Ligand SMILES: Nc1ncnc2c1ncn2[C@@H]1O[C@H](COP(=O)(O)OP(=O)(O)OP(=O)(O)O)[C@@H](O)[C@H]1O
């Protein structure tokens with residue numbers, strides 16, 4: 404199968420602004436996402452997951468290494484990719500509908516047509532009737548859903564999602580996860596999905612990649628998830644195979660999580 | 674019993690002030706306290722009855738309208754030109770770090786300069802008509818708007834910016850759909866101050882030399898030691914400024930709907 408996104412020997416060193424040497428967040432990481440593959444990345448907080456995604460999006464230039472999108476070296480922004488950011492990314496001066504249709508507007512799609520599609524997408528993410536609310540009038544979870552619609556309306560080939568559902572309650576979250584899986588199964592986009600929730604990672608993905616604690620993070624484990632599809636994220640969690648995979652990956656992660664936590668703590672003390 | 678609304682107290686306070694003013698300045702109501710002569714208080718502080726009479730005459734004869742109109746024109750022109758310039762320069766410098774680094778000390782210096790001193794120079798350059806007053810107002814408005822826009826551009830959330838780029842916005846779309854709306858919100862937050870400054874520029878300019886405008890009326894009356902007319906002019910200007918401020922508040926509420934304010938809830 405063709406490779407949608409490939410990161411080869413990527414290293415990222417942030418220049419140390421407050422004196423001292425730079426901080427190497429990512430070291431020698433190689434990652435290949437096949438066309439139509441759903442890959443989750445898990446790792447302790449601060450290890451460099453968002454940084455890695457920014458590299459894939461073309462928002463950040465790697466200190467060394469190579470990024471390819473469908474075989475072509477990436478120059479500038481990754482035009483094939485949609486990006487759902489970890490933090491608030493909606494334009495506060497635009498209503499929910501205007502935010503969702505922003506990408507269409509930038510592409511010169513006619514306004515009424517854009518609004519029609521926008522309404523459709525608002526409905527799909529469960530926001531019908533909220534189109535003319537401004538972001539500050541929406542709940543945190545509603546803003547996430549608006550951001551999801553904002554990305555999906557452009558029908559990107561690659562979806563980069565940075566902890567998209569962590570603000571949602573468990574029910575809404577499972578609804579959104581199932582919706583995402585359905586979308587993905589109908590037109591097989593490539594997904595890079597970052598989460599700190601291992602269960603979420605397993606129930607959604609074809610493959611789960613575990614990153615080491617920072618600094619100089621790199622993948623320390625890769626697990627193929629051979630659960631049958633189509634899946635229902637709530638039901639799949641009860642199956643024995645799921646529990647088996649969960650135990651296996653958790654075992655690999657535990658050490659790193661503790662390491663990462665200890666480092667964060669030391670940083671604060673130091 | 675229902676409590677009287679807040680505006681009732683506001684009006685009552687105003688009436689009180691005028692009554693006390695009236696009593697303290699009337700030559701024959703109370704014996705002089707601070708002055709050795711019963712006409713002195715009226716000479717220094719005017720008399721409300723005469724002041725209102727002067728205002729009444731101004732409006733009834735229609736004499737005041739051309740002056741008000743000139744002051745309004747100067748204020749609006751200074752505000753519009755100053756805002757546009759401030760917006761343009763603020764966006765430009767906010768987006769070009771090199772230019773802003775080079776010009777930084779000059780901008781600080783120009784802002785620190787007391788600009789009222791420029792009024793006579795503007796009169797030489799632009800004559801005694803409205804344009805010298807507009808110019809003075811512009812120098813005052815420009816810096817307020819400029820600093821706010823500059824700040825607004827610098828403080829656009831990098832995530833919002835990156836998101837817009839990922840959604841396919843090119844450079845001019847970023848300017849129009851991200852930087853400009855963000856900067857305008859900062860302009861609006863300074864709107865009250867900048868309209869006020871435009872007004873100050875207009876009146877001070879008129880006061881220092883002109884043949885029209887409310888500032889000119891006050892200046893003339895001062896020349897004739899006509900304290901009542903001076904106060905009448907000041908009152909008219911104050912009410913005028915208040916009205917401008919209402920208009921600004923109205924525009925602000927219309928245009929800044931998207932900004933989070935103290936959440937409002939309905940009680941049922
Ligand atoms: N612009 C930057 N300059 C300097 N250091 C940075 C910068 N961005 C990130 N870092 C550092 O790089 C490391 C990785 O950050 P990153 O945001 O990728 O973590 P993360 O894995 O996404 O964490 P989380 O799960 O908490 O979101 C952190 O130690 C962070 O302090």
Ligand SMILES: [Mg+2]
Nearest residue numbers: 452453489565
């Ligand atoms: Mg992150």
